Amino acid sequence: MILLSIGQVAPLIGVCTKTLRRWDIKGIFKAVMRTKGNHRRYDRKQVLALLGMLDKRVSPTRETRCVIYGRVSSSRQKKSGDLKRQLDGLQQYSKEKHYKLISSFLDVESGLNDKRKGLLRLLKDATLGKFDVVLVNYNDRLARFGLQVIKEYLQSWGVKLEAINPTILDTSPHAELITDLTSILYSFMGKLYRLRRT
DSSP: EEEEEEEHHHHHTTTOOHHHHHHHHHHOOSSSSOOOTEEEEHHHHHHHHHHHHHHHHHHHTTTEEEEEEEEEHHHHHHHHHHHHHHHHHHHHHHTTTTOOEEEEEEEEEETTTTTHHHHHHHHHHHHHTTOEEEEEHHHHHHHHSSSSHHHHHHHTTTTTEEESSOOOOOOSSSHHHHHHHHHHHHHHHHHHHHHOOO
């Protein structure tokens, strides 16, 4: 069970902390426990359930909200238009799927870098219930390694990851191993290049 504070829950469901305290007292939406300091704690699952109820109450036919994520490994790729082409394709795809495009997240970093600002902002916004789907061109644009962890994390907040193209056509273990090894090689090459420039 993942517990959230009243300060975390209030912006998620769009009410103030006073309203949450009032709901708790009246039994409308009760905290699952209190800390030693008597602070309310809510189960993430109960918050997601309430969000689902509020969504149906507000708009039974609410559009699917999506964000797009684009990444290139270098400034040179960005300047050559690779990043713009990614985003244009994702925007077109979102229109075809009749998704409501909420925001775009961008990074010019290696896919092995787990401190990418765009990715971290995307993950934070997922916890705030701002969107339902993340669109990427290829899975490896989001992450070279640990993709399954990111997928599970997004799913735990009710967010789906949608890649509009397969990363590799041959999904055999050999092909995946070659892709992973190539990713590591490119990462080290990039680091060596940056070291040589300094």
